Amino acid sequence: MAKRIDVEDLNAWYGSFHAVADVSMTIEPKQVTALIGPSGCGKSTFLRALNRMHEVVRGARVSGQVLLDGQDIYGEGVDAVAVRRSIGMVFQRPNPFPTMSVRDNVAAGLKLNGVRKKSELDDVVERSLTMAGLWDEVSHRLDRPGGGLSGGQQQRLCIARALAVEPEVLLMDEPCSSLDPISTLRIEDLIGELKDRYTIVIVTHNMQEAARVSETTAFFNIAGAGEPGRLIEMGPTTKIFTKPDDTRTEDYITGRFG
Ligand SMILES: Nc1ncnc2c1ncn2[C@@H]1O[C@H](COP(=O)(O)OP(=O)(O)O)[C@@H](O)[C@H]1O
Numbered sequence: 001m002a003k004r005i006d007v008e009d010l011n012a013w014y015g016s017f018h019a020v021a022d023v024s025m026t027i028e029p030k031q032v033t034a035l036i037g038p039s040g041c042g043k044s045t046f047l048r049a050l051n052r053m054h055e056v057v058r059g060a061r062v063s064g065q066v067l068l069d070g071q072d073i074y075g076e077g078v079d080a081v082a083v084r085r086s087i088g089m090v091f092q093r094p095n096p097f098p099t100m101s102v103r104d105n106v107a108a109g110l111k112l113n114g115v116r117k118k119s120e121l122d123d124v125v126e127r128s129l130t131m132a133g134l135w136d137e138v139s140h141r142l143d144r145p146g147g148g149l150s151g152g153q154q155q156r157l158c159i160a161r162a163l164a165v166e167p168e169v170l171l172m173d174e175p176c177s178s179l180d181p182i183s184t185l186r187i188e189d190l191i192g193e194l195k196d197r198y199t200i201v202i203v204t205h206n207m208q209e210a211a212r213v214s215e216t217t218a219f220f221n222i223a224g225a226g227e228p229g230r231l232i233e234m235g236p237t238t239k240i241f242t243k244p245d246d247t248r249t250e251d252y253i254t255g256r257f258g
């Protein structure tokens, strides 16, 4: 089930470099929250801090809290691997295991969790590919390599792979930026369908995309080189794009930088 996320005073560092400062926000379930802002303002870093992927980088560290329905994912004794299972991530470049079959790409996470029964795996593969809007296109080639699919299909395969382990939240870091316009619209439509069941956070540098897919938009910014990224303003997407409170948001969305 979709869960709500409360971020409290989140800071993230790479070694001594302070990349994200003092972010607090609530991310509502069953809707799409878009993160926008100039390159380098910490959108990806913040997103990775939401499922404990930030700490995978050597020397990287986080402070603050990320509460998933009230439970701190950084709490003592919490298993980071389990966190990443319930808060799935889809990346900018589709990254299926290229030589692995479509079927095994989707089932990979379940197999890691020890599921062996073929009928159970088959069910999950069909259900996940159907939810990702890919089943009809690949049901006849489940045993051929994932790397043989088009870019847009590979991205939907990665979404199916994330859905297979039954996450509560889906994080997407510029999931359409390497795709052609038709594939982009397919993924955006899919995001619209998935939000009925999941909490979705999407980073995008495309403001039209944020306007198309999200209910809520958060604008991040950096004050200057070497400064950490900060959340400037967050609110209903229509408001952020028409009547933002902060002039920095307005300058960004109208294309006036600096
Ligand atoms: N692995 C890393 N090691 C060191 N610094 C990094 C790393 N990843 C990102 N950064 C730095 O952190 C800041 C925020 O980057 P990022 O989160 O990728 O921004 P965005 O996604 O908004 O473009 C940038 O200054 C970037 O150079």
Ligand SMILES: [Mg+2]
Residues within 6 Å of the ligand: 043, 044, 045, 203
């Ligand atoms: Mg990024």
